Amino acid sequence: MSLIVQKFGGSSVADAESIKRVAKRIVESRKAGNDVIVVVSAMGDTTDELFDLASQVVPVPSGRELDMLLTAGERISMALLAMSIKSLGVDARSYTGSQAGMVTDAQHGAARIVEVSPRRVKEALDDGAVAIVAGFQGFNRGTGDITTLGRGGSDTTAVALAAALGAETCEIYTDVDGVFTADPRLVKFARKVNIVTCEEMLELAAAGAKVLDVRAVEYARRHGVTIHVRSSFNNNTGTLVVNPKDGESVEEAIITGVASDLSEAKITVVGVPDVPGKAAQIFTIVASANANIDMIVQNVSLASTGRTDISFTLKKSDAEDVLRALTFQQEEVGFESLQHDDQIGKLSVVGGGMRTNAGVSARLFTALFEAGINMEMISTSEIRISVVTRADTVAEAVRVVHTAFGLDGDEDAVVHGGTGR
Amino acid sequence: MSLIVQKFGGSSVADAESIKRVAKRIVESRKAGNDVIVVVSAMGDTTDELFDLASQVVPVPSGRELDMLLTAGERISMALLAMSIKSLGVDARSYTGSQAGMVTDAQHGAARIVEVSPRRVKEALDDGAVAIVAGFQGFNRGTGDITTLGRGGSDTTAVALAAALGAETCEIYTDVDGVFTADPRLVKFARKVNIVTCEEMLELAAAGAKVLDVRAVEYARRHGVTIHVRSSFNNNTGTLVVNPKDGESVEEAIITGVASDLSEAKITVVGVPDVPGKAAQIFTIVASANANIDMIVQNVSLASTGRTDISFTLKKSDAEDVLRALTFQQEEVGFESLQHDDQIGKLSVVGGGMRTNAGVSARLFTALFEAGINMEMISTSEIRISVVTRADTVAEAVRVVHTAFGLDGDEDAVVHGGTGR
Numbered sequence: 001m002s003l004i005v006q007k008f009g010g011s012s013v014a015d016a017e018s019i020k021r022v023a024k025r026i027v028e029s030r031k032a033g034n035d036v037i038v039v040v041s042a043m044g045d046t047t048d049e050l051f052d053l054a055s056q057v058v059p060v061p062s063g064r065e066l067d068m069l070l071t072a073g074e075r076i077s078m079a080l081l082a083m084s085i086k087s088l089g090v091d092a093r094s095y096t097g098s099q100a101g102m103v104t105d106a107q108h109g110a111a112r113i114v115e116v117s118p119r120r121v122k123e124a125l126d127d128g129a130v131a132i133v134a135g136f137q138g139f140n141r142g143t144g145d146i147t148t149l150g151r152g153g154s155d156t157t158a159v160a161l162a163a164a165l166g167a168e169t170c171e172i173y174t175d176v177d178g179v180f181t182a183d184p185r186l187v188k189f190a191r192k193v194n195i196v197t198c199e200e201m202l203e204l205a206a207a208g209a210k211v212l213d214v215r216a217v218e219y220a221r222r223h224g225v226t227i228h229v230r231s232s233f234n235n236n237t238g239t240l241v242v243n244p245k246d247g248e249s250v251e252e253a254i255i256t257g258v259a260s261d262l263s264e265a266k267i268t269v270v271g272v273p274d275v276p277g278k279a280a281q282i283f284t285i286v287a288s289a290n291a292n293i294d295m296i297v298q299n300v301s302l303a304s305t306g307r308t309d310i311s312f313t314l315k316k317s318d319a320e321d322v323l324r325a326l327t328f329q330q331e332e333v334g335f336e337s338l339q340h341d342d343q344i345g346k347l348s349v350v351g352g353g354m355r356t357n358a359g360v361s362a363r364l365f366t367a368l369f370e371a372g373i374n375m376e377m378i379s380t381s382e383i384r385i386s387v388v389t390r391a392d393t394v395a396e397a398v399r400v401v402h403t404a405f406g407l408d409g410d411e412d413a414v415v416h417g418g419t420g421r
Numbered sequence: 422m423s424l425i426v427q428k429f430g431g432s433s434v435a436d437a438e439s440i441k442r443v444a445k446r447i448v449e450s451r452k453a454g455n456d457v458i459v460v461v462s463a464m465g466d467t468t469d470e471l472f473d474l475a476s477q478v479v480p481v482p483s484g485r486e487l488d489m490l491l492t493a494g495e496r497i498s499m500a501l502l503a504m505s506i507k508s509l510g511v512d513a514r515s516y517t518g519s520q521a522g523m524v525t526d527a528q529h530g531a532a533r534i535v536e537v538s539p540r541r542v543k544e545a546l547d548d549g550a551v552a553i554v555a556g557f558q559g560f561n562r563g564t565g566d567i568t569t570l571g572r573g574g575s576d577t578t579a580v581a582l583a584a585a586l587g588a589e590t591c592e593i594y595t596d597v598d599g600v601f602t603a604d605p606r607l608v609k610f611a612r613k614v615n616i617v618t619c620e621e622m623l624e625l626a627a628a629g630a631k632v633l634d635v636r637a638v639e640y641a642r643r644h645g646v647t648i649h650v651r652s653s654f655n656n657n658t659g660t661l662v663v664n665p666k667d668g669e670s671v672e673e674a675i676i677t678g679v680a681s682d683l684s685e686a687k688i689t690v691v692g693v694p695d696v697p698g699k700a701a702q703i704f705t706i707v708a709s710a711n712a713n714i715d716m717i718v719q720n721v722s723l724a725s726t727g728r729t730d731i732s733f734t735l736k737k738s739d740a741e742d743v744l745r746a747l748t749f750q751q752e753e754v755g756f757e758s759l760q761h762d763d764q765i766g767k768l769s770v771v772g773g774g775m776r777t778n779a780g781v782s783a784r785l786f787t788a789l790f791e792a793g794i795n796m797e798m799i800s801t802s803e804i805r806i807s808v809v810t811r812a813d814t815v816a817e818a819v820r821v822v823h824t825a826f827g828l829d830g831d832e833d834a835v836v837h838g839g840t841g842r
Contacts, residue, residue, distance in 0.1 A: 016477035050497065056437035057501050058508040065507070068515050069500035072493040076471065079490035080478050086486070087479040094489050099565065120565065144520065144541065 002168040003125070004029060007039040007135065007158035011175050012232040013077045014044035022173075022232060023084035026130060030090050035125045037165070039135045039158040040081055042073025063108030067137075067148045071097070074134035074154075082132045091129035095120055097137030097146070102157060104138035104147045111138055111147035113156065113219075116164035133161060152213030159216045163223035170220070171228045172212060178229045178238030179204070179211055181407040182258040186395045190402065191409035193256055195240045200256045200352050201227075203384040207348035208261030217241065254353035254360060255405040260394050261346045264294060265319045266377070268311040269326065271336025274301035281333055282310060282326070289325040291318035295346075295379040295386065307336070311377060313388065316342050344376065345394030348386040349401060361385050367404035373397050423589040424546070425450060428460040428556065428579035432596050433653040434498045435465035443594075443653060444505035447551060451511050456546045458586070460556045460579040461502055463494025484529030488558075488569045492518070495555035495575075503553045512550035516541055518558030518567070523578060525559035525568045532559055532568035534577065534640075537585035554582060573634030580637045584644035591646050593633060594653035599660030600625070600632055602828040603679040607816045611823065612830035614677055616661045621677045621773050622648075624805040628769030629682030638662065675774035675781065676826040681815050682767045685715060686740045687798070689732040690747065692757025695722035702754055703731060703747070710746040712739035716767075716800040716807065728757070732798060734809065737763050765797065766815030769807040770822060782806055788825035794818050 006026065013019050030036045041047075050069050054061040061069070078094040085092035101117030124131040135154025138147050149156055155172055162170035179201070182190040196204075198221035205214040211229055220227050221243055230238025272278050279298065286293060294313045301308035314322060319340060326338055354360050364385055368375060373396065377388035389397055402408060427447065434440050451457045462468075471490050475482045482490070499515040506513035522538030545552040556575025559568045570577055576593055583591035600622070603611040617625075619642035626635040632650055641648050642664055651659025693699050700719065707714060715734045722729035735743060744759055775781050785806055789796060794817065798809035810818055823829060 016474065019478055053437065053497070053501060054504060057440055058504045061504040062507050065500045065503045065513075065515060068503070069497055072496040072500075075493040075496065076474070076490055079486045079493075080474060082486045082489070083475060083479045083482040086483050092486075094486060 003035040003037070003165060005037045005039065005158050005162040005165075005167045005170045007154060007170070007172045008041065008081075008232060009154065009172075009174055010041040010044050010046070010077075012173055013040060013081065016080070019043075019077070019080050019084050023081060023088060025232065026081075026085055026092075027088045027090050030130055036130045037121060037125070037161055037167070038081065038130060038132045039154055039161065040074060040077050040132060041135045041154040042070075043077045043080075046073040046076065064145055067108045067146050070148055071134070071137045071146055074136055078132045078134050082130075085130055085132075091127065092132055093124045093129050094132040094134070095124075096134050097157070098139035100131075100133040100161070102133075102138035102160070103141055104149070106140040106143055106145070106147065108145075108147055110150040111140070113138060113149070113160050116160050118161060118164055121161070122165070133157065149215075152216070155213040155216030156219055159219045159223070159225050159227065162225045163219065167225075169226050169228050171230060172216075173230060173232035174211060175231065175233065176211060177231045177234070177236055179209065179241070180257065181409075182398050182402045183209075183260065186260065186398050187258075187402045187408075189408035189410075191407060193239050194237075195242060196256055197352055198241055198243050200350055200383060201241045203348070203350040203381065204257055204259050207259035207350060207384065207386060208263070208346065209257065209259045212241070253351055254357045255349050255351035255407065257350055258398050258402050258405070258407065259348045259350065260398050261348075262391055262394060263316060264313045264344060264346060265316045265340065265342040266311055266313050266344050266388065267319060267322060267326075268309055268339040268341070269333075269335045270309050270339060271305070271307045272310055273334050274306050274308045278333065279310060282335075283312075285325050285329055285333070286312070286314075286322050289318070289321040291315070291322045295377055295388065297377045297379070313344065313346070313377070343391045344388050345391040345397075346386055346388050347394055347397045347401065348384055349405065350384045352383050354383050354385075363404055364401060367400050368397060371396060371400040373400075424456040424458070424586060426458045426460065426579050426583040426586075426588045426591045428575060428591070428593045429462065429502075429653060430575065430593075430595055431462040431465050431467070431498075433594055434461060434502065437501070440464075440498070440501050440505050444502060444509060446653065447502075447506055448509045448511050451551055457551045458542060458546070458582055458588070459502065459551060459553045460575055460582065461495060461498050461553060462556045462575040463491075464498045464501075467494040467497065485566055488529045488567050491569055492555065492558045492567055495557055499553045499555050503551075506551055506553075512548065513553055514545045514550050515553040515555070516545075517555050518578070519560035521552075521554040521582070523554075523559035523581070524562055525570070527561040527564055527566070527568065529566075529568055531571040532561070534559060534570070534581050537581050539582060539585055542582070543586070554578065570636075573636070576634040576637030577640055580640045580644070580646050580648065583646045584640065588646070590649050591641070592649045592651060593637075594651060595632060596652065596654065597632060598652045598655070598657055599650045600630065600662070601678065602676075602830075603819050603823045604630075604681065607681065607819050608679075608823045608829075610829035610831075612828065614660050614674075615658075616663060617677055618773055619662055619664050621771055621804060622662045624769070624771040624802065625678055625680050628680035628771060628805065628807060629684070629767065630678065630680045633662070674772050675778045676770050676772035676828065678771055679819050679823050679826070679828065680769045680771065681819050682769075683812055683815060684737060685734045685765060685767060686737045686761065686763040687732055687734050687765050687809065688740060688743060688747075689730055689760040689762070690754075690756045691730050691760060692726070692728045693731055694755045695727050695729045699754065700731060703756075704733075706746050706750055706754070707733070707735075707743050710739070710742040712736070712743045716798055716809065718798045718800070734765065734767070734798070764812045765809050766812040766818075767807055767809050768815055768818045768822065769805055770826065771805045773804050775804050775806075784825055785822060788821050789818060792817060792821040794821075
C-alpha cells in the first residue's frame with residue numbers, strides 16, 4: 001500500500017461537475033489500494049473574486065484579514081470535494097491548513113512553511129479515509145493567526161505534505177498533459193517532456209513556464225520529493241520532475257524546453273557616473289521598493305563622458321514603484337534620466353545537457369538572427385540562456401528556436417487552455 | 422468603559438457598501454469609549470448559495486463537511502468588516518468560532534454551545550481592538566471539528582459572548598426598528614414595542630415572529646442577558662428584551678403582540694382506537710421521524726365507534742417524513758386514515774399581562790367571529806393563545822385582532838422588508 005499526494009488546481013474543481021469528476025478519480029486511486037491525500041485549491045476564479053470584494057471595501061486590505069478572507073476559498077472546494085467522495089462510498093475528511101498542521105512564519109500573503117505536523121491527516125489515513133487538505137493556507141504558532149502562502153501556494157502545500165509523510169509521489173493535476181518543450185499555445189509541435197530534473201524545472205518556472213510553482217519545485221528539490229505533473233482530464237502519464245541522487249544519472253537533453261515570458265518590463269538608468277558603488281546604490285534603492293530584479297545589463301562606459309547605462313528587467317507591476325523611488329533619489333545617484341519599456345519579451349532555453357555541450361548559445365543566436373529577431377539583452381546561468389526581444393516577436397522567436405534545437409514533435413500538441421493554480 | 426456586543430445579520434452586510442456603513446457605526450461605538458465585540462453573519466444570501474452548491478454535488482451532504490462549507494460564509498464577511506474598520510483608523514481583528522472559543526457539542530448543523538472560552542477575544546479588547554467574531558459557528562473539543570449552530574445561530578453566538586464576558590447589553594442589529602406588535606407588512610398600524618420580557622419574546626418567536634432566534638432568547642433568559650433589538654439603518658432606540666429579577670416588575674401589556682405563522686401544516690390521524698397508549702404510540706412514531714410538533718388536539722371520541730381523531734401541526738417540511746412513518750406503522754397503531762392539510766395559518770396573541778387579566782380569549786374569539794374567520798384548532802400557554810385558521814384568512818385575522826386589543830398606533834409602521842438572520 002503506497003501513499004500518494006494528489007493536488008488539484010482551481011480549474012480542475014471549477015464547478016459542481018468538475019468536482020464530481022475529480023472525486024471519481026480520487027476514489028479510483030483509493031480503490032486501487034493507495035492511501036490518498038488530496039490537496040485542493042479554491043474553485044475557479046474564487047480567489048480573484050474575493051480579492052475584488054476586498055478592494056471594493058478598502059484600497060489596501062490588512063494582511064491578516066486578507067488571509068482570513070482568501071482562505072474561505074479552499075474551505076468551500078475542499079468541503080464539496082469531501083462530500084462528493086463520501087457520496088461515492090469512500091470515507092473522506094477535509095482539513096484546513098491549520099487542522100493539517102501547516103505551520104508557517106507570520107508573513108501574511110507570502111508565508112513560508114516552517115513545520116508540517118499532519119497528525120490529523122495521518123489519523124484520517126489510518127482510519128481508511130481520504131484526507132482532503134486546503135492548499136495555499138497555514139497558520140502561525142506565535143500569533144495563532146491564519147496565513148497564506150501566496151499565489152501558486154497549493155503546489156507547495158502538496159509537496160510539503162508529500163515530504164512530511166514520505167509519499168511515493170506528489171501528483172500535481174492540471175489542465176495540460178504535463179511540462180512541454182514550449183507553450184503549446186505558441187508552438188504547434190511542442191512535445192510533452194517525460195522527465196525533467198528539479199534544477200531544470202526551476203529554471204523553466206523562473207523563465208515563465210507556469211505549470212508548476214517555483215517554490216514547490218524548490219521544496220521538492222530540498223526534500224527529495226518526486227513530482228508527477230499530469231492532466232486531470234485523462235489518464236496519460238505526464239511529466240516526472242525528479243531529483244537524481246549523487247552518482248545517479250538522468251540522461252538530460254541538451255535543451256529540455258523553451259520558455260517565454262511577457263510579464264516583465266525593462267528600466268534603463270541612463271548616464272550613471274562610472275565610479276565604484278553606483279550599481280550598489282541603484283539596486284539598494286530598487287530593493288527598498290520591494291521589487292525583484294530579473295536580468296541586469298551594464299553597458300561599457302564611454303571614456304568620453306565617464307558615464308554608463310544600467311538596464312534591468314522586473315515585473316511590470318513593480319515598475320512604477322521603482323521608477324518613483326529612483327526619481328526621488330536622482331540627485332544623490334547622479335544619473336541623467338530613466339527609460340521605461342514595457343513592450344519587451346523574454347525567451348529562455350533550458351537544459352541540463354547544456355553543461356556538457358558547447359555551441360548552444362551560437363545555435364540560439366543564429367536561429368534568432370536568421371529569423372530577423374533582434375536581441376536586446378542576454379543573460380545566462382549554468383543550464384539556461386535568456387534573451388530579451390521586442391514583445392511582439394517572442395512568439396515567433398519561440399517557434400524558430402524550438403525548431404532549431406530539434407524539439408518539434410510529430411503531432412499537434414493538445415491544448416486545454418489556461419493553467420491551474 | 423462598558424462592554425457592548427453588537428450583532429449584524431446578513432442583510433446588514435449584504436455588499437461592500439453595507440459593510441462600510443456597518444464599519445462606521447462600529448467605529449462610532451468604539452470612539453464613544455466602549456469595548457466592542459461584533460458578531461457577524463454571512464453576507465446576504467451566501468449561506469443559501471453555499472447550500473445550493475452542496476446540493477449540486479450531492480443530494481444529502483455529510484454534516485461535518487456541510488459545516489466546513491457553510492462556515493466559509495462568515496469568514497468572508499468578518500474579514501471584510503475587520504478590514505473596513507481598520508481602514509477607519511480603529512484596530513480590529515476577526516476570529517472564527519473556534520478562535521473565539523465557542524465550544525459546542527458534536528451535533529453538526531444544530532450544535533449547542535457547551536462552553537465559551539473567549540481568551541483571544543479578551544486579548545483583542547485589552548489591546549484596544551474591536552473583536553469581530555463569526556456568528557453561527559463553533560467547534561467540538563472531542564473531534565476537533567468545526568460545527569454550526571443552525572439557522573439563526575448568529576444571535577445565539579452574540580448572546581453567549583455577552584453572557585461569557587458580562588457585557589452590558591447585547592445589541593442585535595436588523596433591518597427593522599425592533600419588535601413590533603404585529604408584522605408591519607401585514608398590519609399598517611403596527612407599533613414598535615419598547616420593552617418585552619424574555620418570556621414574552623420566547624412565545625412571540627415560537628409563534629412566528631422572526632426578528633430574534635428562539636434559542637438566543639432562551640440563552641439570554643438563562644444567563645440574564647439584556648438584548649437590544651434595533652435597526653442598523655438609524656440610531657433609534659429599538660426594543661429591549663429584559664429579564665425582570667425576582668421582585669422587580671416590568672409593567673406588562675395585556676397583549677404585547679400578535680404573531681402569525683404560515684410555515685406549518687396539519688396532519689390528522691383519523692379513526693384512532695380510543696384505548697390508552699395510542700397517543701403515546703403515535704407521537705413516538707412522529708418523534709422517530711425527527712419532527713417537532715407544535716399544537717396537538719384530540720377530539721372527544723365517538724361512543725358509537727370507540728374511535729377518535731388526533732390532529733397536530735408541524736413544519737411543512739417535516740410533514741412528508743411523518744406521513745411516511747405513520748403509514749408504515751398503520752396496522753400496528755390501528756388508525757383508519759391520514760389527512761394532510763398544508764393550507765393552514767396560525768395566529769397567536771402573546772402578553773405577560775394575560776396572567777392577571779380575564780377575558781382575553783373571549784375578546785380574541787369575538788374579534789375573529791365578527792370578521793367571519795373560522796378557528797380550526799386552539800392552544801394556550803400561560804401567556805399565549807394560538808388559533809389555527811385557513812392560510813388565506815391569517816392576514817385579515819392579525820389585523821382585526823390587533824385592532825381589537827387596542828394595539829394600533831397613530832402612524833404607519835416603517836418597513837424595510839425582510840429580516841436578518
